[in-house]
Amino acid sequence: MKPIEPPIALRGMVWMTVGEENFGGHGRMTLLVKIAECGSITQAAKAMKMSYKTAWDAVDAMNNLAGEPLVERFTGGKGGGGTRLTGRGERLVNNFRIIEREHKRFIEELGRQASGLADDYSLIGRMSMKTSARNQFFGTVDALRSGAVNDEVELTIASGQKIVAIITRDSTQRLGLKVGSEVFALVKSSSIIVASDVQEGRFSVRNCLTGKVSRLVPGAVNTEVIIDLPEGGSVAAIITNESVKNLELAAGKTVSALFKASSVILCTPA
Numbered sequence: 001m002k003p004i005e006p007p008i009a010l011r012g013m014v015w016m017t018v019g020e021e022n023f024g025g026h027g028r029m030t031l032l033v034k035i036a037e038c039g040s041i042t043q044a045a046k047a048m049k050m051s052y053k054t055a056w057d058a059v060d061a062m063n064n065l066a067g068e069p070l071v072e073r074f075t076g077g078k079g080g081g082g083t084r085l086t087g088r089g090e091r092l093v094n095n096f097r098i099i100e101r102e103h104k105r106f107i108e109e110l111g112r113q114a115s116g117l118a119d120d121y122s123l124i125g126r127m128s129m130k131t132s133a134r135n136q137f138f139g140t141v142d143a144l145r146s147g148a149v150n151d152e153v154e155l156t157i158a159s160g161q162k163i164v165a166i167i168t169r170d171s172t173q174r175l176g177l178k179v180g181s182e183v184f185a186l187v188k189s190s191s192i193i194v195a196s197d198v199q200e201g202r203f204s205v206r207n208c209l210t211g212k213v214s215r216l217v218p219g220a221v222n223t224e225v226i227i228d229l230p231e232g233g234s235v236a237a238i239i240t241n242e243s244v245k246n247l248e249l250a251a252g253k254t255v256s257a258l259f260k261a262s263s264v265i266l267c268t269p270a
Helices: 026-038 041-047 052-066 087-114 169-175 241-247
Strands: 015-018 021-025 071-075 081-085 135-146 150-157 162-168 182-187 193-195 207-218 222-228 234-240 254-259 265-267
Touching (some): 026 041, 026 052, 026 081, 026 087, 052 135, 052 222, 052 234, 081 087, 135 162, 135 169, 150 169, 150 182, 162 207, 169 265, 193 234, 207 234, 207 241, 222 241, 222 254
Antiparallel strands (some): 015 021, 135 150, 182 265, 193 254, 207 254, 222 234
16 A cells, blocks of 8 residues: 655745845844843843844844944843844834735745645755855945956945955956945955044055944954944954954954955845
């Protein structure tokens, strides 16, 4: 007797993207909900069974892609302060819940209609862009300057600050870049130089993003420095523990993230 095969069921999850970059799904939205409930990213991370660093990395990524803060710190009150969602963050969570509810209804209806069609359909996987670069900025091309071999591409990111990239002319053409194009600028954290008291024009690197240190994540040899930019977004840098000490880095200190134009990798939404 032929064994009875278990029924085929359709399942699906909602993911929001900006271009090809993952903005957030159920997991990240749940993290935002837990931050709102706990009033603390530390407690929210524990509730989600994730590390404090992983939680902040997720928040930083969402802030960068949203172009404005979704989570903010506050001081005062009985507990001496904490973390909460901004108005934009609250609206995002509420709207995601509505979308997720409608998506569930759609999948259930699709499952009822497709229950007898399992032999006629195959699973199609979609590949999404993955990168090891810690810093990912979404921006718009403001200027293109062509050279004999390389082109200089200037773009404005969500914080309003400028990033300059040097890429080959062939890359410019292959990416279809022009003024007004939307692009992602990727920069490895190891390519970032952290400096204090920087005066404009006194350094050779083309890129200088200035902000305030939001947190330090020390390791055995190196420390990850997170710099919040004025109008949203952040920059992550990996520097030695000795450099942290020499620069007297601490939360709230104004510093600049310096990196070469040749260290910037550009990519465009598919």
